[in-house]
Amino acid sequence: MSILVIAEHDNAGLKAATLNTVTAAAQIGAQLGAEIHVLVAGSACAAVAAAAAQIEGVARVRVADAAHYADQTAENVAALILANAAGYSHILAPATSHGKNTLPRVAALLDVAQISDVVGIEAPDTFVRPIYAGNALATVQSADAVKVVTVRTTAFAAAAINVGGSAAVENLTAAADLGVARLVGRELTQSARPELGAAKVVVSGGRGLGSGANYHALLEPLADKLNAALGASRAAVDAGFVPNDYQVGQTGKIVAPQLYIAVGISGAIQHLAGMKDSRVIVAINKDADAPIFQVADYGLVADLFQAVPELTAAL
Amino acid sequence: MKILVPVKRVVDYNVKVRVKADASGIDLANVKMAMNPFDEIAVEEAVRLKEAGIASEVVAVSCGLAACQETLRTAMAIGADRAILVETDAELQPLAVAKLLQALVVREQPQLVVLGKQAIDDDANQTGQMLAALLGWPQATFASKVVVAEGMATVTREVDGGLETLELKLPAVVTTDLRLNEPRYATLPNIMKAKKKPLDKLTPFDLGVDVAPRLTTLKVVEPPKRTAGARVADVAQLIDKLRNEAKVIQ
Numbered sequence: 001m002s003i004l005v006i007a008e009h010d011n012a013g014l015k016a017a018t019l020n021t022v023t024a025a026a027q028i029g030a031q032l033g034a035e036i037h038v039l040v041a042g043s044a045c046a047a048v049a050a051a052a053a054q055i056e057g058v059a060r061v062r063v064a065d066a067a068h069y070a071d072q073t074a075e076n077v078a079a080l081i082l083a084n085a086a087g088y089s090h091i092l093a094p095a096t097s098h099g100k101n102t103l104p105r106v107a108a109l110l111d112v113a114q115i116s117d118v119v120g121i122e123a124p125d126t127f128v129r130p131i132y133a134g135n136a137l138a139t140v141q142s143a144d145a146v147k148v149v150t151v152r153t154t155a156f157a158a159a160a161i162n163v164g165g166s167a168a169v170e171n172l173t174a175a176a177d178l179g180v181a182r183l184v185g186r187e188l189t190q191s192a193r194p195e196l197g198a199a200k201v202v203v204s205g206g207r208g209l210g211s212g213a214n215y216h217a218l219l220e221p222l223a224d225k226l227n228a229a230l231g232a233s234r235a236a237v238d239a240g241f242v243p244n245d246y247q248v249g250q251t252g253k254i255v256a257p258q259l260y261i262a263v264g265i266s267g268a269i270q271h272l273a274g275m276k277d278s279r280v281i282v283a284i285n286k287d288a289d290a291p292i293f294q295v296a297d298y299g300l301v302a303d304l305f306q307a308v309p310e311l312t313a314a315l
Numbered sequence: 316m317k318i319l320v321p322v323k324r325v326v327d328y329n330v331k332v333r334v335k336a337d338a339s340g341i342d343l344a345n346v347k348m349a350m351n352p353f354d355e356i357a358v359e360e361a362v363r364l365k366e367a368g369i370a371s372e373v374v375a376v377s378c379g380l381a382a383c384q385e386t387l388r389t390a391m392a393i394g395a396d397r398a399i400l401v402e403t404d405a406e407l408q409p410l411a412v413a414k415l416l417q418a419l420v421v422r423e424q425p426q427l428v429v430l431g432k433q434a435i436d437d438d439a440n441q442t443g444q445m446l447a448a449l450l451g452w453p454q455a456t457f458a459s460k461v462v463v464a465e466g467m468a469t470v471t472r473e474v475d476g477g478l479e480t481l482e483l484k485l486p487a488v489v490t491t492d493l494r495l496n497e498p499r500y501a502t503l504p505n506i507m508k509a510k511k512k513p514l515d516k517l518t519p520f521d522l523g524v525d526v527a528p529r530l531t532t533l534k535v536v537e538p539p540k541r542t543a544g545a546r547v548a549d550v551a552q553l554i555d556k557l558r559n560e561a562k563v564i565q
Contacts (some may be wrong), residue, residue: 018405024560030454032322035379041515042369064475065317073481074444074447074454074456075447075453075454078448080542082462096475097456097457097472098474098475099475100440100444100456101444101454101456101457102442102444103444104409104440104441104442104443104448105445106442106448107410107445108413108444108445108446108448108449109411109442109448111410111531112410113408113409113410113530114409114410114441114445115530116438116440117438117440121474126533129434130438130538131341131437131438132326132341132435132436132437132438132533133438134527134538135332135537135538136332136334136341136535136536136537136538137535137537137538138532138534138535139533139534139535139536140530140531141531142529142530143529143530143531144529164419168375170359172346179451179455180452180483180484180487181453181454181455181481181482181483181484182481182482182483183479183480183481183482184469184480184481184482185479185480186476186477186478186479186480187477187478188477188478189476189477193424197475200512201563204506223484226564230410234493236494237494239481243477243478244459244473244477244478244494245473245474245475245476245477245494250435250438251353251433251492251493252431253475258563259557259561259563259564269331270328270456279324279561279563280552280557280561280563281541281544282557284400288368293543293546294541294543295541295543296543296544297543297544297545297546297561298544298547298556298557298561299545299546299547300547300550301542301546301547302550304548307550309549311550311553311554314550314551314554315554315564
């Protein structure tokens with residue numbers, strides 16, 4: 001039996017989340033002596049397959065290249081995975097919006113449970129996962145023949161890229177186009193900054209900034225200096241300061257950078273769930289009693305409208 | 316068009332949960348319970364579709380303990396027309412719930428199922444997708460906008476890179492994200508009216524569904540605690556600490 005990892009990609013390139021997922025797969029594979037295969041479902045995605053073939057520890061890349069995989073709709077991708085599931089003891093995907101969308105369909109069609117958002121692997125059938133917004137960690141054991149798992153990428157290091165190394169690349173026959181869901185459009189945030197989920201430094205803003213204009217005027221220069229990704233609390237997103245994909249928290253993005261700077265964020269438990277595994281947390285808030293200070297390594301009680309420009313200027 | 320809205324009874328989102336001393340689970344004794352916030356958004360959306368004349372009936376469903384009736388009454392106070400409780404004391408995992416809902420869909424024949432994208436207790440984010448797969452229906456998860464017209468649902472979804480809009484052929488499953496709507500507060504007259512609305516009870520046995528759990532919880536522990544660090548007096552001291560103590564900036 002082998003382990004199948006579903007590649008995260010945009011047809012043009014492989015996303016880093018795939019590398020973290022391969023590391024989780026390798027931890028299982030080492031205990032079972034199992035090979036790791038990567039499945040790429042896309043359209044004109046040869047570059048993705050080539051990149052996947054260079055991931056350390058990957059033995060085989062299986063590619064389904066067809067027009068109806070271009071948008072990676074859950075219905076079509078799940079049907080493809082199902083058609084190729086034989087011979088796999090484990091099917092893994094990163095717990096990204098794509099993985100979370102698709103993998104439960106695969107689990108249901110295989111009549112097995114899914115284990116969501118895994119942060120630790122104790123045995124090939126035993127996994128650790130956060131529940132209650134990360135306020136508890138559950139260790140669960142699966143009795144199913146196939147383990148369908150989504151992986152919290154911040155909990156596993158990225159697998160190395162072996163330039164020149166190349167796993168076998170095999171073309172798969174596409175499954176039929178189900179034709180029940182169609183992509184009408186995408187409004188993706190364009191940014192030259194590092195990806196929020198993988199950035200080494202994250203500068204995050206909350207309601208304390210008061211407006212979208214303030215958010216951009218104060219935090220962008222700071223993020224530029226630190227080569228940081230920008231994040232936000234739910235309150236800042238709900239208030240329309242920034243788009244939804246900036247949200248860090250229980251139901252938004254989970255981040256664990258080297259440095260997380262929380263500006264004008266009070267620190268609701270739902271927000272803490274998304275950033276408390278950061279290595280160093282800095283909080284800047286004028287309210288000395290804000291809960292964010294209970295998890296901050298360095299807390300600065302100050303007016304952010306003075307402190308942030310001062311910090312930016314001094315870096 | 317009929318809409319089915321599954322709702323889950325969970326620990327209220329304001330409660331700071333405690334792990335049991337024997338690591339067997341979360342201590343739920345005397346803890347305030349409420350409707351899963353994402354499901355409340357789902358009920359609101361279904362009721363709005365009815366108010367807009369698009370839906371003809373909104374049926375709320377819950378699976379679990381007898382106490383889930385309170386959650387169903389809340390859904391009816393928001394505006395659901397009637398409710399179904401699938402009553403069981405058994406531990407229900409997402410696959411089992413999806414199978415119960417599948418059986419109810421076969422009975423009720425809705426054109427749309429709207430439910431929360433995840434429950435804030437197990438944070439699984441699975442039930443809607445599993446239900447759609449079991450039914451062979453299309454799905455739109457993490458919805459921030461839903462438009463239903465002419466046998467199609469056009470749904471804007473919150474995805475990692477921003478927003479994406481899908482067009483689905485009905486019948487379909489939609490799971491809700493935070494910004495889809497702001498649920499109304501149930502008024503006292505509506506709470507009173509909800510008490511008189513019909514609430515049917517079934518069991519997993521009635522629906523012919525095996526709900527046996529597939530996952531065994533071996534232990535539940537608290538995550539490593541993060542302790543509050545130091546307060547710094549000013550920006551200069553903050554930079555000094557980050558540079559020379561934490562060594563995270565140059």
